[in-house]
Amino acid sequence: MAIDPSSSEESAIDRWDRLHEILASQERRMIIYSLMDVPKERRIPLPDAAMTPESSWDQQRTSTRLRHHHLPKLVDAGYIRWESDPFCVQRGPRFAEVETMFDLIHDSISQFPKSLITGCEIYEKLYHDDR
Amino acid sequence: MTGDDIVFDVINAIAESDGIEPSEVDFNLSDHINPEALEKLGEVQGGVWELAFRVSDHHVRLNHDGTIFIDGRRYEADSVVQE
Numbered sequence: 001m002a003i004d005p006s007s008s009e010e011s012a013i014d015r016w017d018r019l020h021e022i023l024a025s026q027e028r029r030m031i032i033y034s035l036m037d038v039p040k041e042r043r044i045p046l047p048d049a050a051m052t053p054e055s056s057w058d059q060q061r062t063s064t065r066l067r068h069h070h071l072p073k074l075v076d077a078g079y080i081r082w083e084s085d086p087f088c089v090q091r092g093p094r095f096a097e098v099e100t101m102f103d104l105i106h107d108s109i110s111q112f113p114k115s116l117i118t119g120c121e122i123y124e125k126l127y128h129d130d131r
Numbered sequence: 132m133t134g135d136d137i138v139f140d141v142i143n144a145i146a147e148s149d150g151i152e153p154s155e156v157d158f159n160l161s162d163h164i165n166p167e168a169l170e171k172l173g174e175v176q177g178g179v180w181e182l183a184f185r186v187s188d189h190h191v192r193l194n195h196d197g198t199i200f201i202d203g204r205r206y207e208a209d210s211v212v213q214e
Contacts, residue, residue: 018199060139060153060154061136064138064139064142064153064154065138066140067154067159067165068142068159068161068166069138069166069170070160072159072161072166073167074162100152104206
């Protein structure tokens with residue numbers, strides 16, 4: 001599925017809706033975070049890239065959820081590409097949308113209310129590093 | 132039924148009915164039904180509901196107590212309960 005970022009049929013409002021929809025899952029957020037940590041074209045292994053510090057770790061359940069729910073949704077938004085064998089993920093043509101959003105969160109982490117930090121290990125670590 | 136795992140439960144039941152592993156199914160659930168809708172249904176507390184849809188060449192029916200029927204055969208928590 002090829003998406004040309006320059007000729008979008010979706011409005012900016014549609015893209016914002018989609019961005020927020022994508023962010024409404026810890027496993028999808030974790031995949032985005034994992035991809036931000038590696039060079040642009042790098043493929044990284046799944047399901048590891050979706051594993052969160054909080055997640056209970058059942059490889060078969062997680063892999064099934066990723067294949068049938070989260071990965072198709074991320075592809076549809078243009079944020080990733082993935083392959084089944086070997087099971088891996090890399091950045092998609094519109095990755096910059098989520099990357100920019102996450103960069104902003106990182107840069108402003110100390111300004112977020114504690115209710116969005118406490119209990120979320122990734123943000124807790126960032127928050128304390130920032131203080 | 133626990134929201135996020137409803138997708139796994141459905142795929143697992145279909146795989147069992149075909150005698151294969153969940154990783155071996157040759158279709159994608161999201162091509163047939165919005166997985167988000169399944170998860171939202173799975174999160175409903177105390178409701179009574181039943182949902183039926185087609186996936187590939189299977190008829191899938193599931194309800195609020197976690198029972199899944201594939202082509203009329205009943206599955207529950209990883210195994211066939213009755214014919």
